[in-house]
Amino acid sequence: MHKNLKIFNSLSRKIELFEPLNTPNVGLYVCGPTVYGDPHLGHARPAITFDILYRYLQHLGYKVRYIRNITDVGHLENDADEGEDKIAKKARLEQLEPMEVVQYYTDRYHEFMKLLNVKSPSIEPRASGHIIEQLGIVEKILEKGYAYESNGSVYFDVEKYNKEHKYGVLSGRVLEDLYSSTRDLEGQSEKKNSFDFALWKKASPTHIMRWPSKYSDGFPGWHLECTAMSARYLGETFDIHGGGMDLLFPHHECEIAQSVIAHGHGPAKYWMHNNMITINGQKMGKSLGNFITLEEFFTGKHQLLKQAWTPMTIRFFILQAHYRSTVDFSNEALEAAGKGLKRLMEGMAQIEKIKAGKNDQFNVEEWSDKCFEALNDDLNTPVLIAHLFDAVKAINSAVAGKIEMSENSVKQLHDLFRLLVVEILGLETETAAEETSETLSGVMDLVLNIRQQAKMNKDWATADKIRDELLAMGIVVKDGKEGATWEVK
RNA sequence: GGUCGGUUGGCCGAGUGGCUAGGCAACGGUCUGCAAAACCGUCUACGGCGGUUCGAAUCCGCCACCGACCUCCA
Numbered sequence: 001m002h003k004n005l006k007i008f009n010s011l012s013r014k015i016e017l018f019e020p021l022n023t024p025n026v027g028l029y030v031c032g033p034t035v036y037g038d039p040h041l042g043h044a045r046p047a048i049t050f051d052i053l054y055r056y057l058q059h060l061g062y063k064v065r066y067i068r069n070i071t072d073v074g075h076l077e078n079d080a081d082e083g084e085d086k087i088a089k090k091a092r093l094e095q096l097e098p099m100e101v102v103q104y105y106t107d108r109y110h111e112f113m114k115l116l117n118v119k120s121p122s123i124e125p126r127a128s129g130h131i132i133e134q135l136g137i138v139e140k141i142l143e144k145g146y147a148y149e150s151n152g153s154v155y156f157d158v159e160k161y162n163k164e165h166k167y168g169v170l171s172g173r174v175l176e177d178l179y180s181s182t183r184d185l186e187g188q189s190e191k192k193n194s195f196d197f198a199l200w201k202k203a204s205p206t207h208i209m210r211w212p213s214k215y216s217d218g219f220p221g222w223h224l225e226c227t228a229m230s231a232r233y234l235g236e237t238f239d240i241h242g243g244g245m246d247l248l249f250p251h252h253e254c255e256i257a258q259s260v261i262a263h264g265h266g267p268a269k270y271w272m273h274n275n276m277i278t279i280n281g282q283k284m285g286k287s288l289g290n291f292i293t294l295e296e297f298f299t300g301k302h303q304l305l306k307q308a309w310t311p312m313t314i315r316f317f318i319l320q321a322h323y324r325s326t327v328d329f330s331n332e333a334l335e336a337a338g339k340g341l342k343r344l345m346e347g348m349a350q351i352e353k354i355k356a357g358k359n360d361q362f363n364v365e366e367w368s369d370k371c372f373e374a375l376n377d378d379l380n381t382p383v384l385i386a387h388l389f390d391a392v393k394a395i396n397s398a399v400a401g402k403i404e405m406s407e408n409s410v411k412q413l414h415d416l417f418r419l420l421v422v423e424i425l426g427l428e429t430e431t432a433a434e435e436t437s438e439t440l441s442g443v444m445d446l447v448l449n450i451r452q453q454a455k456m457n458k459d460w461a462t463a464d465k466i467r468d469e470l471l472a473m474g475i476v477v478k479d480g481k482e483g484a485t486w487e488v489k
Numbered sequence: 490g491g492u493c494g495g496u497u498g499g500c501c502g503a504g505u506g507g508c509u510a511g512g513c514a515a516c517g518g519u520c521u522g523c524a525a526a527a528c529c530g531u532c533u534a535c536g537g538c539g540g541u542u543c544g545a546a547u548c549c550g551c552c553a554c555c556g557a558c559c560u561c562c563a
Contacts, residue, residue: 033563046563086561168492171558177491178559195559222561244563249492251562274563275494281555285562320512321502326495326556333501336513340501343512346526374503382503386511393528400520400528460522467524478526485526 005060007240008324008378010248010271011170015378020239021269026062027238028054029230029268031247032124034071035105036090039112040291041314041329042244042277042284048315048426049274049323050242051118052379055424067233068121069226070109072102073128073209073219085219088208098209102128112294115311117426123233127225131211134220134228138199138213140262150190152202152216158195161257170256170271171249197254199224223254230267231259241268245275246285274323279304281328292329306331309338312430316341319381319425344385345429347392348421350399351414357404362394364412371420381425391417448477448484 005018020026030050033043050068057064072087091098113120127134138154141147147156161167162175178195198221203210210217220228230238236259243252252271259267276283284291292302300308309317317337321327367387374383391413397403398410405413421427447466454462467477470486478485 031563034561040563042563044563049563172492173559174492245494246558246562249558250560276557276563278556283557283562287560287562291562317501325502328501330501332513336501338513340512350527380503382512383510386503389511396527397529402528455522458522464523471525476525479521479524480526 005056005376006378007270007272010273011266016270018270020062021237024062026057026064026240027230027234028057028064028066028240028242029226029234029238030066030068030121030241031226031243031251032068032070033105033109034086035102035109036086037105037286038293038295039105039109040284040286040293041297042291043109044112044116044294044314045277045318045323045327046242046244046274047113047118048116048318049379050272051426052319052323052381052424053240053242053272054119054121055426056375056379059419059424065123065234066121067123067125067230069229070102070106070124070126071222071225072099072106072126073131073225085207085209091208099128102126112311115298116294116315117311117428119426125229125233127220127229128209130225130228130232131220133232134224135200135213137224137228137231137258137262138215138220141199141258144261146261147199148192149215150192152218153190153198154200154215154221155191155196156199156221156254156257157192158197158257159193161261165257165260167257168253169266171253173249173253195250197221197223197250199258223251223258226251227255227258227262227267231263236263236267237265238268240270240272242272242274245273246283248273275326277318277329278326279329283326284329304331306335309334310430312427313338313341316344316427319427320385322378322380322382324378340389341427344388344392344421345427347389347395348417349429350392350395351410351417354395354398354405354410355401356407356410358406359404360406360409361403362391362398362405362409362413364409364416367391368412368416371416375424384420384425388417388420444475444486448486451477452483 006015007018008014009016028050030046033039050066054064054066073085087098087101091101110120138147141156142149142154146161147154158167158175167173167175175195179193200213200215200218200220202216202218207219209219211219230241241252241255256266259265276285278284279290279292282288282290292304294314296302296305297309297314298311300306313334317334318327320337320340367390371384371387374380374387377383394403394405395413398405447470451463451466454460454466470477474488476487478487
C-alpha cells in the first residue's frame with residue numbers, strides 16, 4: 001500500500017520511482033569490503049544504508065535477493081595497475097597464506113556487522129570463487145574486440161569503447177579530460193592508454209595469488225568481479241547496484257563498460273551511492289590513515305575517542321544523516337546520538353504504559369503516513385527519525401496524562417513504532433535489562449519496596465543510600481507518580 | 490588543473506519559493522523530601538554580493554571557502 005518508493009538514481013541524477021524489472025522480485029547488488037584490514041566506520045555506512053533498503057524493500061513485500069561480495073583478489077595497491085595485490089602484500093607481511101588473511105578479516109567483518117545489526121545478504125560471493133566466470137567475460141570482451149592482450153595481461157580498450165558507446169555515463173567524465181588529467185602516469189605501461197583498465201593481470205613470479213589462464217598465470221582485474229558475480233546471481237540486468245560514492249569512478253564506470261560489451265547493456269537499472277563519513281571535514285579512509293575501526297569505537301580505545309560507543313549508537317548516528325550527505329564524526333555528535341537513541345528507545349517502551357482514554361489527541365494515521373512518506377522519499381531516515389521523536393513526545397505526554405489516546409490508537413502506535421524502529425531501522429534495545437532474570441527483578445522489587453517504606457517514614461538517608469548505591473552498581477532508579485521503576489544502565 | 494557536490498541556529502543534522510524538521514546542549518517552569526526521569530515553555534539560523542519574484546535560506550549569476558572523484562579506498 002505504501003509502494004511508491006522513490007530513490008535517487010546516480011545514472012540519471014534524479015529521484016525516480018522505484019519499479020522493479022520483474023515484480024515482486026528485486027535484485028540488489030552492493031560492493032562489499034576488500035578483506036585486508038579491520039572494518040572501520042566507513043565500512044559501516046554502506047552496510048547500514050543498504051541494510052535499510054533491504055529491510056524496507058522486504059517490508060514492501062518484495063522478494064529481494066541481496067548480493068554483497070567479498071573482494072579477496074586482484075585489488076591492486078598502486079596506481080596504473082602496476083602495484084602489488086593488497087591481500088598478497090598483507091599476507092607476506094604477516095607470513096600468512098593469503099586465504100588466511102581473507103578468512104580472518106572476513107570473519108572480523110561479519111562479527112562487526114552483526115553487532116551493528118546489519119542483516120546478512122542473501123548471498124555473499126567471493127571474487128576468488130568466480131575466476132572462471134571472470135575469465136569468461138574476458139574472453140567475450142576480447143572476442144568482440146574491445147580488449148587487447150599485452151605481455152600476458154588483458155586490458156579493456158576504453159578509447160575504442162568510447163567511439164561507439166559513451167564512456168562516463170555514470171560519473172559524467174569525458175574521455176578527453178582523462179587524457180590530460182592522467183597524462184603523467186604514462187611511460188612504462190603495457191597499456192595503450194593510461195585510462196585503460198585491466199581485465200586480467202599477469203602475476204609476477206613472486207605473486208602468490210594466481211590462477212592459470214590462456215593469457216598467463218595471473219589474476220582478474222578489480223572491476224571484473226562485480227560484473228561476473230552480479231550476472232551470475234542476479235542476471236545480466238538487475239534492479240539496483242549500490243556502493244560508496246568513491247566507487248563511482250572508476251569502478252562502477254568500468255563495470256558498465258564491461259557489461260555493455262559483454263552483455264550488450266549496462267548491468268543495473270538504478271545505481272545508488274552512499275556518501276562518505278568525514279572526520280574533521282575530511283573523508284575517513286584507509287589511504288589517509290584517519291580511520292577509526294569499529295572495534296575501537298566499541299571499546300573506546302582510540303586517542304580521538306572520549307569514550308566507547310555502542311553499536312546501536314553508531315547505527316543511529318549514521319541514520320540521523322541522509323545517506324547521500326556526508327556525515328562528520330565527532331565525540332559531541334556521537335554523544336548527542338547516544339542520548340537521542342536512548343530517548344527514542346525509552347519512548348518505545350513507554351507505549352505499554354499508556355492508559356487508553358476516550359479521546360484521541362494523536363492522529364496515528366496521519367503520523368504513519370508522514371513516516372512512510374519519509375522512507376519513500378529516497379530513504380530519508382533523518383526525517384523519519386524526526387517523526388519518531390514527535391511520537392515519543394506524544395507517548396510521554398500520554399503516559400503523563402497530559403493527552404489522551406484511544407485504545408485503538410495505542411495499539412496501532414505500538415505496532416507501527418516497533419515496525420519502523422526495530423524492523424526497518426534495525427535499532428534494538430541494548431541495555432542488559434533485556435536479559436533481566438526473574439531473580440533480579442524479584443530482588444529489585446524487594447529493594448524498591450524497602451526504599452518506599454523508608455520514604456514513607458521520611459528516612460531520606462536510607463532512601464538516598466539505596467538509590468546512590470544502586471546507581472554505583474549501574475542501576476538507575478526513576479521515581480514516578482506510580483512508584484519507582486529501574487533499569488540497568 | 491578538470492568534473493561534481495557542499496556552506497543552515499552553541500553543536501549534529503533535515504527541508505521547502507510564503508505555513509519557519511528533529512536530536513543534543515543551554516535557560517526558565519511543572520513534578521519531586523532532594524535529585525534523576527518525564528512534561529511544558531524559551532532560544533528563529535540558513536557563506537558574501539547582486540538579480541528574478543508580491544515574497545528566497547529555497548530559483549539564477551558572480552565571488553569566497555570547504556570537500557569528493559580524477560591512483561587504492563565504503
